[in-house]
Amino acid sequence: MSELRLFNTLRKEKQAFTPITPNHVGIYACGPTVYDRIHVGNARPLVLFDILVRLLRKQYKQVTYVRNITDVDDKINQRSLGLKISIDQLCKQTISDFHDDCIALNVATPDVEPRATEHIKEMLQMIATLIQTGHAYEAAGHVLFSVETMAEYGKLSGRSMDEMIAGARVEVASYKKAPADFVLWKPSDADQPGWDSPYGRGRPGWHIECSAMSAKYLGAEFDIHAGGLDLIFPHHENEIAQSCCAHETQKMAQYWVHNGYVTVNGEKMSKSTGNFVTVKEALSKHRGESIRYALMAAHYRAPLDYSDAQVLESKQALDRLYRVAGEAIATTPSAEFIDILNDDLNTPQALAFLHQKTKSVNKGTHDAAGEIKACAQLLGLLSYSSQEWFQFDDNMQDLTIEQIENQIEERRIARLNKDFSKADNIRQLLVQQGIELLDSADGTSWQRK
RNA sequence: GGCCCGGUGGCAGAGUGGUUAUGCAGCGGUUUGCAAAACCGUGUACAUCGGUUCAAUUCCGGUCCGGGCCUCCA
Numbered sequence: 265m266s267e268l269r270l271f272n273t274l275r276k277e278k279q280a281f282t283p284i285t286p287n288h289v290g291i292y293a294c295g296p297t298v299y300d301r302i303h304v305g306n307a308r309p310l311v312l313f314d315i316l317v318r319l320l321r322k323q324y325k326q327v328t329y330v331r332n333i334t335d336v337d338d339k340i341n342q343r344s345l346g347l348k349i350s351i352d353q354l355c356k357q358t359i360s361d362f363h364d365d366c367i368a369l370n371v372a373t374p375d376v377e378p379r380a381t382e383h384i385k386e387m388l389q390m391i392a393t394l395i396q397t398g399h400a401y402e403a404a405g406h407v408l409f410s411v412e413t414m415a416e417y418g419k420l421s422g423r424s425m426d427e428m429i430a431g432a433r434v435e436v437a438s439y440k441k442a443p444a445d446f447v448l449w450k451p452s453d454a455d456q457p458g459w460d461s462p463y464g465r466g467r468p469g470w471h472i473e474c475s476a477m478s479a480k481y482l483g484a485e486f487d488i489h490a491g492g493l494d495l496i497f498p499h500h501e502n503e504i505a506q507s508c509c510a511h512e513t514q515k516m517a518q519y520w521v522h523n524g525y526v527t528v529n530g531e532k533m534s535k536s537t538g539n540f541v542t543v544k545e546a547l548s549k550h551r552g553e554s555i556r557y558a559l560m561a562a563h564y565r566a567p568l569d570y571s572d573a574q575v576l577e578s579k580q581a582l583d584r585l586y587r588v589a590g591e592a593i594a595t596t597p598s599a600e601f602i603d604i605l606n607d608d609l610n611t612p613q614a615l616a617f618l619h620q621k622t623k624s625v626n627k628g629t630h631d632a633a634g635e636i637k638a639c640a641q642l643l644g645l646l647s648y649s650s651q652e653w654f655q656f657d658d659n660m661q662d663l664t665i666e667q668i669e670n671q672i673e674e675r676r677i678a679r680l681n682k683d684f685s686k687a688d689n690i691r692q693l694l695v696q697q698g699i700e701l702l703d704s705a706d707g708t709s710w711q712r713k
Numbered sequence: 714g715g716c717c718c719g720g721u722g723g724c725a726g727a728g729u730g731g732u733u734a735u736g737c738a739g740c741g742g743u744u745u746g747c748a749a750a751a752c753c754g755u756g757u758a759c760a761u762c763g764g765u766u767c768a769a770u771u772c773c774g775g776u777c778c779g780g781g782c783c784u785c786c787a
Contacts (some may be wrong), residue, residue, distance in 0.1 A: 294787070301786085304723070309787050339785075424784075425718065470785085492787030493718095499786090523787070524718090534786060561736085562726065567719080574725070577737050582737080587750070612727050614737035623735095628750055684746055691748065702749055708733070711749095 265599045266381060268606045269322065270488070271565060273496060273520040274420055281519065283487050287325040290486035291317060292478045292517065295377070295497055297334040298358035299343045302568050304555070305492075305526035305533035309643070311489045311559045312523050313608065314371045318603050318642055323436040324599070330481045331374040332474060333359060335381050338468055351457060355549045364532040365543040368552035369559075370644045378477045380468065384459045386476040387468045391448045391461075391512045399509040403439035405451035407463055411444040414505045420520060421497035443607055446502050448472050471502040479507065479517070489517035493524055530569060539572065555581040556644060560611035582653070585618060585640060588625045590650025592633035594641055614643060618635050654711035663697050672701065672708050 268281040296302055302310075320327045335355045335630045342447045344351045366373070380387075391407055394400035399413045411417050411425070418424055425444065436443040447469035450457030458465040468544075478486060484507065491500065500520065507516040526533045535539045546555050549572060557578035562568040604614045618639055624630040640646035648656070655665075671690050678686040691701050698713045 272715090296787080306787050337785090421716090421782080426715095494782075494786050497782065498784090523782075525787080527780080532781070533785090536785065565718095569725085573737095577725070581736055584750095609726075611736080612725095616727065619735055623752090628752095679746080683745080684743095688747055695748085700749070703745085703747080704750085 265605050266603045268319070269608055270519050270521055271608050272518075273522050276422070279519065281487075283324065284485060284518065289324045289488070290328045290482035291320065291327065291329050291488040291490065292474070292482055292486065293329070293331045293374075293489075293493040294474060294499070295331040295336045296358075296362055298355050298362065300535070301342040301361055301542045303533060303542050304546055304559075305540060307369060307371075307543050307555070308526050308559050308564075308568065309490065309523045310366060310371045311369055311556055312564045312611075313521075313607070315560065315611065315643055316375075316488075316490070316521070316609055317372070318381065318644065319602070319609070322463050322602065328376070328482060329374040330376045330478065332377045332425055333362075333377060333496060334470075334473060334476055335359075335379050336457060336473075337470070352697075357516045361544070365547075367702050368547050369543065369556050369668050370552060370647055371502065374643075376481050378481065380473040380477070381457075383473060383480065384468065386480055387458075387472045388449075388461055389481075390472060390506065393510045394506065397509065401441065402463055403441075405412070405464055405466070406436075406439065406447055407449040408440060408445045409448055409502070409506060409509075410441060411446070411505065412442055413464075414509055416508075417444075419425065419506050420504055420507050421501050423497070435626055446471065446498065448506070461707065465610075470541040471499055472506060473502050474499075476508070476686065477506040478503075479511065480701065481485060484511035484513050485515055486517055488519045488521055490521040490523075493522045496520075516593050526568050527569045528571075533570065546575070550575045551579065553645060553647065554582060557582055557615075560643060561615065563612055564609055580705055581615070581619070583623055584646065585636065585646060586648075586653045588622045588649050588677065589633045589646060590648070590653060592637045594638040595634035597639045597642045598635055601635075601642070605642070611643065614639070640645065657698075657712045663694075663699065668694070668699055672710065675701070676708065 269278045270281050271277065272279045284439065291313070296306060298305060313329075317327060317329045326650050340351055340354060344354045347354065381392045392402060394409065395402070395407065398410075400407055400409050402408075434604070449461060449463055449464045449466050449468055449472075451464055456467065458467050478489070489500065489503075504516045508514065528539050528541070531537075531539055541554070554575050555578075558570070559568065560576060561574070601614060603615055604610050604617055606612040607613075618636055621630070621632045621636050621639075625632050625636070671694060675687045678684075679691070694710070695702060699710050700713050702709050
């Protein structure tokens with residue numbers, strides 16, 4: 265079995281993965297800001313890093329997966345005002361919806377799911393350290409990180425200070441020493457959420473929570489930090505600056521892994537542009553597992569265009585896998601399969617492998633059903649029995665299972681009597697109600713269309 | 714304006730310096746009372762122009778096109 269290789273954004277190349285502590289991998293992924301339902305674009309990293317964690321667990325004794333929840337953010341404040349509900353209520357509801365979406369997509373719960381508001385103390389400690397060591401300064405009630413004090417600033421995103429200043433579209437606040445300096449702490453009005461601090465009542469800037477929480481649960485230096493491509497700059501760049509300066513380390517995470525965008529008609533899915541489909545909407549049309557399959561059908565770093573047609577095709581592909589391996593007892597994923605995933609999480613090729621195995625089972629050349637199931641389950645697929653997969657339907661039921669079975673029996677008798685027109689009639693009637701009959705030597709079974 | 718990424722057959726989407734990706738769809742078969750499923754056969758795909766090479770879709774350079782980041786964003 266080969267070793268895991270990951271494309272490291274820090275180096276812009278695939279690298280062999282070696283954890284800092286043998287047999288214990290620490291991985292941190294940026295989770296949602298809980299102001300609204302997540303969309304399919306948000307679901308992609310959830311699914312992909314879920315697979316990465318499953319793969320890591322297969323190969324390392326201990327894996328600590330931390331995925332935060334950002335529950336202090338100005339978007340949350342705005343939305344709570346708009347909805348006229350408390351921030352607390354909004355967060356509570358959104359987190360609950362988020363967890364429902366995760367379950368529907370078969371995304372496993374992380375080992376730690378820290379919330380920003382529960383780590384204000386750690387953030388303030390880090391800010392204090394940064395001020396003491398000259399990396400941060402107070403100005404107009406804010407605390408700002410001084411980018412000039414960080415020699416390697418810009419390394420992750422591959423841009424120089426000059427470039428950033430040249431291309432800056434940001435309005436530079438007058439109290440900043442340098443245009444690229446960013447906020448660690450900012451003052452809160454009476455009606456904004458805030459915490460007492462040496463700098464007055466205020467709230468944290470966006471980036472500091474991930475630095476504080478990753479350090480708390482994984483240490484100053486840990487193995488993998490994951491997130492969407494759009495977090496590279498400024499979020500992850502700033503996390504690195506804060507963390508490395510506060511901890512006096514060379515690295516924050518060893519490997520930085522970023523997934524590509526989900527697009528709609530070729531354009532980035534994004535809340536702010538209104539170009540998005542929520543996971544909930546998608547789930548009203550498709551099974552969670554079909555959506556999950558669709559999200560891994562392209563390589564994680566490539567863009568993925570989301571459409572109903574795409575998910576429908578994923579459903580068909582799953583049907584094929586279920587037919588051959590649905591009832592099988594999972595054995596163990598083969599080394600060949602692990603190798604494919606170990607090569608920078610090549611899920612499309614992993615799926616192709618499953619289809620190849622499926623063909624060989626259908627041809628009768630290999631008895632690989634158990635292997636297919638085990639491999640698929642490592643991807644978080646084939647988690648149902650075939651019966652559940654083919655007969656289950658959320659939004660029925662005008663027809664009970666008993667009624668269907670009665671119809672099948674009636675048809676059986678008609679067929680025995682060679683009354684094929686009656687038999688075909690029953691088939692037709694059921695088809696109209698979304699039920700398809702499948703004749704075989706062993707009798708007739710049914711499935712939902 | 715600066716920087717980055719990508720262009721593969723009808724669609725989606727891997728991969729490779731010289732040999733079948735895979736799935737869906739299509740066509741022709743086998744099988745089947747019907748319907749499916751399944752199997753067999755079937756596609757002269759690698760944006761474009763040059764270069765390197767015995768050989769390039771694969772490496773290098775230009776061009777065109779698309780997308781992204783530089784502001785909140787997974």
